[in-house]
Amino acid sequence: MSKRTAFFLSDQTGVTAETLGHSLLTQFDAQEIRQVTLPFIDSEDKARAAVSKINKAGADEALRPIVFSTLVQPEFRDIIRQANGLYLDIFDVFLEPLEAELQQLSTHESGRAHGMSDINAYMKRIEATNFALANDDGGISRNYEMADVILVGVSRSGKTPTCLYLALQYGVYAANYPLTEEEFEAGLLPDFLIQQKHKLFGLTIAPERLKHIRKERRPLGRYSSAQQVRYELRESEKIFKKYGIPSVDTTEFSIEEIASRILDSTGVDRRVRP
């Protein structure tokens, strides 16, 4: 099958166009689609340069590119529309019904989404990230009174990236604590965690998957052996059960999904919306 290119065009970061385009394209199997983001299109020159790139890709591939656009300003949109591609534009289709519903005209100003519209949001995300770093892997601060949620699970079950994602994306204060031999031998959690029991959330994972992930880190030794991995997961699940800790199996999930499921299950509020 020949290749085709999808372009994500934006006068800002391109995050919205990428997210939208990705959601739609994943509905089509077996299409080999090259993805190109063209962000910060904030001048007529840049808009015309984007048109050239789209037309060149179409000519090279003999297949019309797909163009996901979130450009706001009418003069740049008009230029892009001249490219030979399938032009899909969220503002084209959704602004009008929104204007009618809200009884207000939209501003057509760019730089509003993902922008520094709110300095407080930036600070909250930074502070939450610092919190996650200081409270990663049971470490340094153990500032658990301030935490919104405390993830527990064995090494490499996904705790650190999930905490960082919760912080960066949502400004949520997420700590994490690794379950190790110490907890497994006693069959108990340490007191400082039991005091915060309502904040605990467990991560688990399929043994095969965990073995694979651990082998990337340390190919040899007990750490990544099938036996050790099974033992640790079994014991960690016993602890979740003993204390009634809700948990999620991360095996089939992306970081976004793990984070969303934690927020959904715990009811912890987003402090910031991306």
Place this chain on the structure above:
Amino acid sequence: MSKRTAFFLSDQTGVTAETLGHSLLTQFDAQEIRQVTLPFIDSEDKARAAVSKINKAGADEALRPIVFSTLVQPEFRDIIRQANGLYLDIFDVFLEPLEAELQQLSTHESGRAHGMSDINAYMKRIEATNFALANDDGGISRNYEMADVILVGVSRSGKTPTCLYLALQYGVYAANYPLTEEEFEAGLLPDFLIQQKHKLFGLTIAPERLKHIRKERRPLGRYSSAQQVRYELRESEKIFKKYGIPSVDTTEFSIEEIASRILDSTGVDRRVRP
């Protein structure tokens, strides 16, 4: 002005619906809109529960809620459509033209975006996150040969969250190195950075803003004084100029914007697309 609620509905995380909705809503000033995400709507019961929440919000607020939906399965979409809200659905408007263009019917299967469609993508993001952590703040690894980009700048200019965002979102290997008295007094970068000069990217920030951010961390002392902040920024900008290091002023930017501008300016490829 009375409040109105926007709902972000998804059979998955809700990230796409949130991103789309946020981009559109920021086009309307002065509207006070409460935002509620209802993720993982994967059964008729959950779809009906969502309808109840939408109708309740509409009744409480006497304003019809706005519903951004990325539900894929027709049976759940039909239920949601019965809610009394302004229903905006990306699949409604964009799937048909995409099907025509790609000459293929869409699968209408959920769980495809932000899903574990690609175990390699997950691993790459995790590995990039580990790299960012090990190479944060000039620390531990200094594994700069492996880096895609090395951010340099004064303390609190936004290096750490940007590196983590680049890793989590795009799987990019981003290290960072703090510029301090050591560099300022010599007016030079250390040799191990000069060897990687083509990977260096500078972050700068307005003095007032930096002072504000530093005061959150340490309210007293030289670290957050106006004089020190101005001195460090002036010297760091001299170093960027001396070595011809491209840079971005982070003052007005969100973390997404800083990350996108770095990728756009350096040409570093996304290893993963979210």
